[in-house]
Amino acid sequence: MSVIFPSLNWFEELRNRFNSNQRDNQVGVGTCDALVGVACGEKLFTVQFEAFECTNVMELEDESALENTDFYLELHPNDWKDMIINIKENNGAGLSFTLNTLDLELSDGLAKSWTEDQYRQDLFFRFNQTFQYFFDASADVETVFEEMDIA
Amino acid sequence: MTISKEELDLAPAVREFGEDNNLDLSWLDTRGEWGVRAEPSKRGLTLGDIQLGSYGEPGDHSDNMTGRPRGARARNDAYRVGGYKIRSKADIWLSNAHVLYEESLQRQWSSATDVPWNTIKPLPDDIERAQCQLATFLTEVEFVAAEVPGRWLAATTPDYFEPRMFLISQVMDESRHLDVFRKRAFANGGGLMQRPNVTTSGTVGSIDLSNDFTEMSSRLHITGEGSVLTIFRMGELMAYNEAEKTIYRLAAQDEARHVAFGVMHLRYLAETEPERKEEIHCYLDEGEGALVAGNQNPASRDTAQSEALAILLGGGEKNFDEGYRKLMAVRKRQAREYVQRVRSAGFGERFENGRANQELLAYTR
Numbered sequence: 001m002s003v004i005f006p007s008l009n010w011f012e013e014l015r016n017r018f019n020s021n022q023r024d025n026q027v028g029v030g031t032c033d034a035l036v037g038v039a040c041g042e043k044l045f046t047v048q049f050e051a052f053e054c055t056n057v058m059e060l061e062d063e064s065a066l067e068n069t070d071f072y073l074e075l076h077p078n079d080w081k082d083m084i085i086n087i088k089e090n091n092g093a094g095l096s097f098t099l100n101t102l103d104l105e106l107s108d109g110l111a112k113s114w115t116e117d118q119y120r121q122d123l124f125f126r127f128n129q130t131f132q133y134f135f136d137a138s139a140d141v142e143t144v145f146e147e148m149d150i151a
Numbered sequence: 152m153t154i155s156k157e158e159l160d161l162a163p164a165v166r167e168f169g170e171d172n173n174l175d176l177s178w179l180d181t182r183g184e185w186g187v188r189a190e191p192s193k194r195g196l197t198l199g200d201i202q203l204g205s206y207g208e209p210g211d212h213s214d215n216m217t218g219r220p221r222g223a224r225a226r227n228d229a230y231r232v233g234g235y236k237i238r239s240k241a242d243i244w245l246s247n248a249h250v251l252y253e254e255s256l257q258r259q260w261s262s263a264t265d266v267p268w269n270t271i272k273p274l275p276d277d278i279e280r281a282q283c284q285l286a287t288f289l290t291e292v293e294f295v296a297a298e299v300p301g302r303w304l305a306a307t308t309p310d311y312f313e314p315r316m317f318l319i320s321q322v323m324d325e326s327r328h329l330d331v332f333r334k335r336a337f338a339n340g341g342g343l344m345q346r347p348n349v350t351t352s353g354t355v356g357s358i359d360l361s362n363d364f365t366e367m368s369s370r371l372h373i374t375g376e377g378s379v380l381t382i383f384r385m386g387e388l389m390a391y392n393e394a395e396k397t398i399y400r401l402a403a404q405d406e407a408r409h410v411a412f413g414v415m416h417l418r419y420l421a422e423t424e425p426e427r428k429e430e431i432h433c434y435l436d437e438g439e440g441a442l443v444a445g446n447q448n449p450a451s452r453d454t455a456q457s458e459a460l461a462i463l464l465g466g467g468e469k470n471f472d473e474g475y476r477k478l479m480a481v482r483k484r485q486a487r488e489y490v491q492r493v494r495s496a497g498f499g500e501r502f503e504n505g506r507a508n509q510e511l512l513a514y515t516r
Contacts, residue, residue: 028265030257
C-alpha cells in the first residue's frame with residue numbers, strides 16, 4: 001500500500017517500520033530520547049524518540065510548536081523527495097543523501113534549533129545514526145509524493 | 152524503600168550458628184541503606200534508575216579518601232588509598248553524566264568490524280595523500296584526547312563516579328578514533344604523512360598542562376572537541392567510499408557526547424559557582440585564539456591539514472579553490488556552533504560585551 005509524503009500516515013508507517021527491527025540498525029545505536037521536528041513546505045510534524053523506539057508522530061498546525069522540539073529538520077519539498085527516492089534506490093541513504101551530508105551542504109543547514117540552544121541541537125549529532133536509520137526505513141515504504149505548490 | 156526491623160533480621164539461623172561457634176558476625180548489621188529495589192525502566196537498569204535514597208546524588212563536598220563506594224558504610228580504620236584532588240562537586244559535576252555514560256556504552260562500535268573496509272578502492276594520488284595527511288593529524292590529536300582525561304580519573308573521588316566513568320568511556324572512544332584513522336592511513340596504499348608542526352606542542356598540548364579540571368574541560372571539550380566534531384561531520388562531505396563515510400559518522404556521534412559533557416559541566420559550574428565565571432572566560436579567551444589561528448584546528452587556514460581538507464572537499468588538487476570555498480563554509484558553521492554552545496553553557500555574555508574573539512565572530516556573519 002502506498003502512502004503520500006508528506007503526511008501523518010507516512011510518518012506513522014515509517015515509525016512502524018523503524019520499530020519493527022526488521023532492518024539492520026544495530027551499529028552505533030542505542031537509546032535515543034529526542035523530540036525532532038520535520039518541516040516540509042507548509043507541512044510540519046514531530047517525531048518522538050524514547051529509549052529504543054519511535055513512540056509518537058504528530059502533525060503540527062502552527063510552526064511555533066517547533067519551539068518544543070530539540071531541533072527540527074527543514075528541507076525544500078523537492079529535496080525531501082530527492083532524499084527519499086535516493087534511500088529507496090539504495091536501500092539506505094547514498095553518499096550524498098545522508099542527513100549529515102545534507103546538513104553540511106545547505107548554507108543554513110538541515111538541522112535547526114527554534115530556540116538556538118546548541119546543546120539540544122547537538123542531539124542531531126549524538127543520535128545521528130538513529131535518525132539516519134529512521135529515515136532509511138523509508139526504503140521499505142511505498143511512497144508517492146504529494147504535488148505541492150512549491151516555488 | 153525501607154523495610155522493617157524484623158525483615159532486616161534475615162539470617163537467624165546464621166546468627167545462631169555464629170553464636171554457637173564464637174564467630175563474629177557483627178558485619179551483618181553494618182551496611183548502608185537497606186531494602187533498596189531498583190526497577191529497570193524501558194531503557195534497562197540504568198545508573199539513573201539506581202540513584203535512590205542515600206545512594207543518589209552526592210553532597211557538594213566529599214571527604215572520601217578511602218575508595219569507599221558512595222553510600223556504603225564507612226570503616227573507621229580504613230586507610231587512604233586515593234590522592235583525590237577533585238572532592239568538590241562543582242569541580243567536575245554535571246546533571247547528566249550518568250545519561251552520557253549509558254549512551255556511550257550503548258553506542259560503542261568496532262573499528263575492525265563495523266567499518267566496511269572492503270569498499271575502499273584505489274584513489275587518485277593527490278586524494279590519497281590528502282586523506283593520509285588528515286589521518287596523520289587526527290591520529291595525533293585523538294591520542295592527546297585520550298591521554299588528557301585519563302590523568303583526571305585517579306584524581307576524582309569515588310563519590311563523583313558518574314563523571315569519572317564517563318571520562319573512562321571517553322578514553323575508550325578516543326582510543327578507537329586513534330586506531331581507526333591509523334587503519335585508514337594504511338588501508339589503501341598510503342601511510343602516515345609528516346606530523347603537523349605544532350599540534351600537540353601548541354594549544355592542544357597545553358590542555359594537558361591544566362591545573363584544574365574545568366580548565367581542562369573548557370579547552371578539551373568545548374574548544375577542542377567542538378572543532379573536531381565539525382571536522383568529523385565534514386568527513387562525510389569528503390568521503391570517497393562507504394568506509395570513510397562510516398568512520399566519520401560514527402566518530403562524530405562519539406565526539407558530540409564529549410562536547411555535551413563539557414557544555415553541561417560548564418553550565419553546572421556557572422549555576423553553582425558563578426564567582427568562577429571570570430576564570431572560565433579566560434580559558435575561553437585562549438581557546439578562541441586557537442580556533443582562528445594555528446595548526447590545532449584543521450579548518451584554520453594555510454596549514455597542511457587545511458590544504459588537505461580543501462583537496463578532499465574539492466575532489467583533487469585541480470579543484471583546490473572550490474574545496475577551499477567549501478572549507479570556509481564549514482568553518483563558518485564551526486564558529487556558529489561554538490558560539491551557540493558557549494551560550495548554552497551559560498557564558499553568552501562574552502558575545503555581547505565585546506570580549507569574544509572578533510576574528511572568530513567575523514566567521515559567524
